[in-house]
Amino acid sequence: MDTIQGILNGMMRETLSPQTAAVAIAVIGLNIHLGFTGLLNFGQAGFMLLGAYGMAISVWHGLPFAVGILFGLGAALIFALVLGVPTLKLRGDYLAIVTISAAEILRYVGRSSLLSDFTGAAQGIPGSQYRTPFTSLSFFGNGSFTLWPFNYLDVAGGAAWVRILGWIVLVALIVGLVYVLRGKAGLAGGAKVGAAVVLGVLAVLLVFFLFPVPNQSTGVNGWWVRFVAWTIVAICTFLVFLLVRSPWGRLLRGVREDEDAIRSLGKNVFSIKMQALIIGGLFGAIGGMIYVLPSSTQPDSMGRSLTFFCYTALLIGGAATIFGPVLGALIFFGCRIGIKYTASAYIPDSVMNAQQTEQFSYIVVGVALMLIVIFRPQGILGNKRELRFDV
Amino acid sequence: MLVAPLIVLLGQSSAGAVDTLCLPGPDKACIAGTLRTEDGVLPDVTITVTDEAGTVQEAVTSDTGKWNVQVDEEGTYTVALDKTTLPKDLDVAKSEITVQAKFGATLPALFDVRTASYDASTSKVDELVQSGVNGLRLGLLLALASVGLSLIYGTTGLSNFAHAEQVTLGGVLGYLFVNSWGLNLWIGGVLVVLACAFSGYFQDRVLWQPLRRRGLGLTQMIIVTIGLSLSLQYVFQYFLGAGTVRVVQDNPSVRTFGSVTITNQSLVAMAISIVVLAAVGFALLRTRIGRATRAVSDNPALASASGIDTDKVIRLVWTVAMGLAGLSGILYALVVNGIKWDSGLQILLLLFAAVTLGGLGTAFGALLGALVIGLVVEVSPVVGMPGDFKYATALLILILLLLVRPQGLLGKPQRVG
Numbered sequence: 019m020d021t022i023q024g025i026l027n028g029m030m031r032e033t034l035s036p037q038t039a040a041v042a043i044a045v046i047g048l049n050i051h052l053g054f055t056g057l058l059n060f061g062q063a064g065f066m067l068l069g070a071y072g073m074a075i076s077v078w079h080g081l082p083f084a085v086g087i088l089f090g091l092g093a094a095l096i097f098a099l100v101l102g103v104p105t106l107k108l109r110g111d112y113l114a115i116v117t118i119s120a121a122e123i124l125r126y127v128g129r130s131s132l133l134s135d136f137t138g139a140a141q142g143i144p145g146s147q148y149r150t151p152f153t154s155l156s157f158f159g160n161g162s163f164t165l166w167p168f169n170y171l172d173v174a175g176g177a178a179w180v181r182i183l184g185w186i187v188l189v190a191l192i193v194g195l196v197y198v199l200r201g202k203a204g205l206a207g208g209a210k211v212g213a214a215v216v217l218g219v220l221a222v223l224l225v226f227f228l229f230p231v232p233n234q235s236t237g238v239n240g241w242w243v244r245f246v247a248w249t250i251v252a253i254c255t256f257l258v259f260l261l262v263r264s265p266w267g268r269l270l271r272g273v274r275e276d277e278d279a280i281r282s283l284g285k286n287v288f289s290i291k292m293q294a295l296i297i298g299g300l301f302g303a304i305g306g307m308i309y310v311l312p313s314s315t316q317p318d319s320m321g322r323s324l325t326f327f328c329y330t331a332l333l334i335g336g337a338a339t340i341f342g343p344v345l346g347a348l349i350f351f352g353c354r355i356g357i358k359y360t361a362s363a364y365i366p367d368s369v370m371n372a373q374q375t376e377q378f379s380y381i382v383v384g385v386a387l388m389l390i391v392i393f394r395p396q397g398i399l400g401n402k403r404e405l406r407f408d409v
Numbered sequence: 410m411l412v413a414p415l416i417v418l419l420g421q422s423s424a425g426a427v428d429t430l431c432l433p434g435p436d437k438a439c440i441a442g443t444l445r446t447e448d449g450v451l452p453d454v455t456i457t458v459t460d461e462a463g464t465v466q467e468a469v470t471s472d473t474g475k476w477n478v479q480v481d482e483e484g485t486y487t488v489a490l491d492k493t494t495l496p497k498d499l500d501v502a503k504s505e506i507t508v509q510a511k512f513g514a515t516l517p518a519l520f521d522v523r524t525a526s527y528d529a530s531t532s533k534v535d536e537l538v539q540s541g542v543n544g545l546r547l548g549l550l551l552a553l554a555s556v557g558l559s560l561i562y563g564t565t566g567l568s569n570f571a572h573a574e575q576v577t578l579g580g581v582l583g584y585l586f587v588n589s590w591g592l593n594l595w596i597g598g599v600l601v602v603l604a605c606a607f608s609g610y611f612q613d614r615v616l617w618q619p620l621r622r623r624g625l626g627l628t629q630m631i632i633v634t635i636g637l638s639l640s641l642q643y644v645f646q647y648f649l650g651a652g653t654v655r656v657v658q659d660n661p662s663v664r665t666f667g668s669v670t671i672t673n674q675s676l677v678a679m680a681i682s683i684v685v686l687a688a689v690g691f692a693l694l695r696t697r698i699g700r701a702t703r704a705v706s707d708n709p710a711l712a713s714a715s716g717i718d719t720d721k722v723i724r725l726v727w728t729v730a731m732g733l734a735g736l737s738g739i740l741y742a743l744v745v746n747g748i749k750w751d752s753g754l755q756i757l758l759l760l761f762a763a764v765t766l767g768g769l770g771t772a773f774g775a776l777l778g779a780l781v782i783g784l785v786v787e788v789s790p791v792v793g794m795p796g797d798f799k800y801a802t803a804l805l806i807l808i809l810l811l812l813v814r815p816q817g818l819l820g821k822p823q824r825v826g
Binding site for chain 2: 056060100107108110112115118122126130138141144147322329373378382383386388392395
């Protein structure tokens with residue numbers, strides 16, 4: 019029982035972490051590319067790296083924090099233009115090949131010792147060099163606290179039945195939430211949103227009740243950076259909600275479904291695709307900035323694998339949906355760490371050592387990605403009709 | 410802060426015997442280096458590190474030639490080598506260098522110590538010839554893998570991002586058969602190619618053909634290859650760890666032709682690549698099944714309508730392509746003397762650059778593209794491109810080419826769509 023509680027606490031810590039939020043933001047950007055416009059961008063990690071570098075290098079060299087953010091966004095914008103101009107008029111795989119190559123090139127350049135005054139080469143820029151302006155904005159004060167002080171230990175001394183009952187109710191709440199969001203509960207409009215919000219809030223409170231996570235208020239990986247990261251996730255989700263409901267969002271979907279039809283309406287398809295690439299890339303850059311705030315800016319941490327994790331998260335949650343990216347990122351990180359902890363807790367070391375549990379969890383991720391695409395391409399929240407796109 | 414000088418003291422007292430460790434921290438930096446000549450490392454040499462204020466720290470190189478000094482101020486440090494502690498016949502080109510210490514980092518300070526007989530000067534032409542040969546070698550190995558990649562693209566429309574893992578698989582199986590099981594290199598090599606070819610047959614049988622029958626879109630199929638690539642990478646890492654493994658243990662013997670130095674293994678690898686590529690080319694041009702393959706590659710619907718069994722052709726293409734990738738992998742492992750879980754990943758970029766450069770879907774285009782990319786990658790550092798950016802040159806060429814001739818060198822315009 020305590021092992022299970024430990025594993026679940028670990029999953030909770032991982033899903034709440036700012037890096038999960040950062041990847042969620044990058045996945046929101048990727049959703050604009052792949053989900054809404056049908057662009058196959060395999061270089062989202064490159065956009066993240068540019069955003070992170072833009073911010074970290076500027077602050078490190080004494081520029082104000084806001085200027086750093088602008089530099090990061092500017093770098094991502096230029097990157098999108100450079101990638102888009104030669105490829106967006108061609109078939110989709112060209113964009114895929116060029117983006118994955120360009121992201122790798124960025125990583126090589128970042129690792130180069132020639133630029134170590136700017137990028138810190140392979141060792142990267144330590145977080146302490148650029149974090150201060152961000153943490154000094156914090157109004158959370160010092161010390162540490164638990165997000166929701168009332169937890170399972172306060173009921174019957176944290177007996178097993180309290181926890182098991184709690185877990186069952188939690189699963190029921192989440193299943194209910196998914197049903198409501200997928201529109202299967204027969205609710206519409208305000209009732210649907212209301213039910214979703216109520217179920218969501220209850221689920222979140224219950225999660226905090228069952229898995230209390232104490233943390234520093236402001237420190238390197240404290241509540242302040244988490245609060246900001248998840249607030250930005252919420253803002254980005256809302257922005258995407260507004261964008262895809264707009265006439266522009268309908269154009270994106272039109273491009274995804276049938277470019278020629280959109281072209282015959284007199285729209286400039288190249289320009290629409292370019293706008294989508296840029297906007298999604300900017301989300302990626304913001305994600306990159308948050309990704310490096312609690313750690314350091316290392317080129318190798320934002321390589322090809324991270325892009326592939328973004329894809330997995332997006333497809334788990336459901337491409338072309340509003341909440342899919344966030345849900346997918348939560349599930350991806352939670353489950354991966356859950357698999358790892360479970361493997362290390364229950365499989366003896368002679369069969370699988372500590373290193374191998376890490377690799378095992380990634381093998382499962384890869385296989386899961388294949389299975390999702392083959393058997394449930396719409397993910398958890400998606401609509402199958404929205405996903406017949408082909409580039 | 411009290412600990413810092415203590416560590417330096419400890420470092421000095423034990424220097425000369427074992428390696429000491431210097432860990433940079435938020436308010437500490439390390440300056441470190443390894444002293445070596447072209448013959449070996451130099452123990453017991455004194456190195457002094459002076460800061461801007463003139464405070465001197467001393468370090469003595471260990472038995473492995475390593476030394477390090479911890480500093481707790483950022484800024485410029487002068488690192489000097491005490492020439493009197495050097496062995497008699499050695500000299501150092503520059504005995505004083507300056508480094509910029511930064512907190513949280515280990516800064517390298519490297520001295521260029523050479524024996525009197527050493528001559529580092531080579532003519533530019535010799536360098537060009539040598540890198541040209543290296544480029545040709547890399548190009549041939551890339552060609553083996555990219556011809557298959559291009560044929561798969563041509564016949565099925567799929568960009569196989571897991572192709573790089575097949576290259577790694579070849580090297581890894583080579584390690585397993587030859588190094589672990591002790592098979593003869595030639596027998597092991599043939600087994601590797603057969604095993605990889607079978608993996609291609611098997612993949613198409615259980616994965617790609619059923620997916621084609623289900624009518625899964627190409628975008629989705631590409632993502633499936635990504636998933637496959639991800640899981641294969643970590644399968645390799647699971648069994649091999651993060652280190653490099655070698656197919657053969659002993660160091661390869663070297664041969665010199667004029668100004669070109671090349672290992673015997675590289676020569677044999679190049680010869681094998683040329684023979685195999687010629688055989689594939691001949692088969693594509695002159696045999697019935699080769700013509701059928703090109704027909705499917707050109708227009709699958711038309712080929713199918715004219716009585717060609719497309720599924721059979723595609724099955725064969727997968728088998729041959731994976732066999733070629735495996736061959737490329739074991740040869741690559743022999744040429745660069747080692748294979749890692751991500752060796753394939755490192756050349757994936759080059760493979761796609763080669764295939765796109767030559768024209769997606771054309772086998773001979775891939776061959777041409779691979780040779781160009783191989784040469785560019787190896788020659789560009791000689792003509793002034795910093796070594797770190799040599800892969801960037803390949804991509805730059807790719808992007809420029811897509812701007813002016815998106816169909817690639819040998820592709821047909823209508824394929825670009």
